Amino acid sequence: MKIASISLNPFWQDKKSSFDLCHKYIKQASKKSVDLIIFPEMTLTGFSNNVKLLAEEKDNSSSILKFSKLSKKFKIAIVFGVVIKIKSKIYNQCVFINKEGKILGDYSKIHSFSYAQEDKYFASGKKISIISFNDFKIGLSICYDLRFPELYSALAKKSDIIINIASWPKKRINHWRTLLKARAIENQLYVIGVNRTGIDGNKLKYNESSLFYNALGKKIKSENFSKMKIYTLLKKDILEYENNFNAKKDRKIELYKTII
Incomplete structure (x- = not known):
C-alpha cells in the first residue's frame, strides 16, 4: 500500500483556499498511484477554537x-481533520473516506488539549476508531492523543497502523518525534504522524515534521515531493516482526485496570 502524508500549511480559517491546496496535492498523489493520502488536524482551517465559524453539521x-x-x-x-457539530456538541474529528467517496469511519478526539483551552469549546470523543482498508487495520488519533499511551495500547489490539493527524507546534517538536517513535516500538506497529507547517493565526510556528516509524522504531524511507512524502508499506513486514518478537502478548491488561 502506498501512503502519502501532506505537511500542509493551511490558510487560516479559510476553507476554500485550503481546499484548493488540498485538491492540488490529491491530484498529484493520484498520479503517483497513492492509495491513501493523509492531511493534518483541522485540515482546512488550522487549529482554532473559533467553533462558531468552523463547525459543520x-x-x-x-x-x-x-x-x-x-x-x-x-x-x-x-x-x-474537520470540526463537526452533532446536536449541540462540537467535536474535533478525523474522517476516513475510501476511494469510492464513502465514509469508512470517523474519530472524535478523546483528549482535549486543555493547555490551549480546547476542552472549553470541544466535547471529548467517547470511543476509539479502527478502519479496515487495503488489508490493513488502521487506528485513528489526533495530535494531543499522542501523549496518552493507554489509547494507543487499546488501538494496537486490532491495528496494524495508527495515524495521528496534528497541529503540533515547533517549540514542542522534540516531544512529537520521541512520542511517535515510542508509540511504534511499544505497540509493535506502524505509526504515522502528519503535522502541519507554517505559522497560524495565533502566531504559532510549525516546522516540517511528518514522520513514519515501523515496529522497530525506525523511520520508513519515503519519496519526497516538497510537502508530500510517499511511503510503501507491506503487511508481511508487521507480521514477520510480531511472529519473531511479540511483546504485546505478555501485557497484563487486567492488572493494569486495577492500578490506573
Missing part, C-alpha cells in the same frame, strides 16, 4: 462532501 458537512467527491474522482482514499 455532521449530516450536511460541505468539507466532507467536497473531499468525498475528490476521492471518487481520483480513486484515492483520504484522511482529513
Whole structure:
C-alpha cells in the first residue's frame, strides 16, 4: 500500500483556499498511484477554537462532501481533520473516506488539549476508531492523543497502523518525534504522524515534521515531493516482526485496570 502524508500549511480559517491546496496535492498523489493520502488536524482551517465559524453539521458537512467527491474522482482514499457539530456538541474529528467517496469511519478526539483551552469549546470523543482498508487495520488519533499511551495500547489490539493527524507546534517538536517513535516500538506497529507547517493565526510556528516509524522504531524511507512524502508499506513486514518478537502478548491488561 502506498501512503502519502501532506505537511500542509493551511490558510487560516479559510476553507476554500485550503481546499484548493488540498485538491492540488490529491491530484498529484493520484498520479503517483497513492492509495491513501493523509492531511493534518483541522485540515482546512488550522487549529482554532473559533467553533462558531468552523463547525459543520455532521449530516450536511460541505468539507466532507467536497473531499468525498475528490476521492471518487481520483480513486484515492483520504484522511482529513474537520470540526463537526452533532446536536449541540462540537467535536474535533478525523474522517476516513475510501476511494469510492464513502465514509469508512470517523474519530472524535478523546483528549482535549486543555493547555490551549480546547476542552472549553470541544466535547471529548467517547470511543476509539479502527478502519479496515487495503488489508490493513488502521487506528485513528489526533495530535494531543499522542501523549496518552493507554489509547494507543487499546488501538494496537486490532491495528496494524495508527495515524495521528496534528497541529503540533515547533517549540514542542522534540516531544512529537520521541512520542511517535515510542508509540511504534511499544505497540509493535506502524505509526504515522502528519503535522502541519507554517505559522497560524495565533502566531504559532510549525516546522516540517511528518514522520513514519515501523515496529522497530525506525523511520520508513519515503519519496519526497516538497510537502508530500510517499511511503510503501507491506503487511508481511508487521507480521514477520510480531511472529519473531511479540511483546504485546505478555501485557497484563487486567492488572493494569486495577492500578490506573
